[in-house]
Amino acid sequence: MAGLTAAALVAVGVLAYQASANAPDSLAAPRPKASSSAATEHAKPKEKSRPAALPKGSGAGKRVVYALEDRRVWLVDADGKVARTFEVMPSALSPLPGRYQVGTRQGTPTKGSDGVMIEHVVRFAMVDNVAVGFSAAVDGSMENPDPTLKTGGVRMSRADGDAMWPFAMVNTKVVVVP
Secondary structure (H helix, E strand, C coil): CHHHHHHHHHHHHHHHHHHHHCCCHHHCCCCCCCCHHHHHHCCCCCCCCCCCCCCCCCCCCCEEEEECCCCEEEEECCCCCEEEEEECECCCCCCCCEEEECCEEECCCEECCCCCEEEEEEEEEEECCEEEEEEEECCCCCCCCCCCCCCCEEEECHHHHHHHHHHCCCCCEEEEEC
């Protein structure tokens, strides 16, 4: 029995070595290229900040503001005060910057176009015959959308969905900024 165990361990070790020796370069960790300017100019990578400030030019009055590049939403009350701001995961299809309004809502859980169960669906645009709207995954996930699927769900957390739901009634303005 001990001989079989030792032989199995040796076989696994040999196979592991062969697999690592034959692995393609694309699976290996990227190696930084040496350059004289890299050490001086780019000593520290800059992080992109997630602004909490409402984007300028996003309109007036009660509205939902969706910043595509920042992946952020603001719920703005009638007095122009930010009631809540939060990060979202954009859909595979995004509307062009502009002014929209909530067209339809669905409060009961349903299956999204990506197969994920969602709730608090607030639709406001159409892109390539696909409805685009905010939704929260029932399981709380906010995964990157599959780029091969034509999906329009802009995902938010369940807590943010709970805040969006009573705020974004039909005909509420939605302002999409770059």
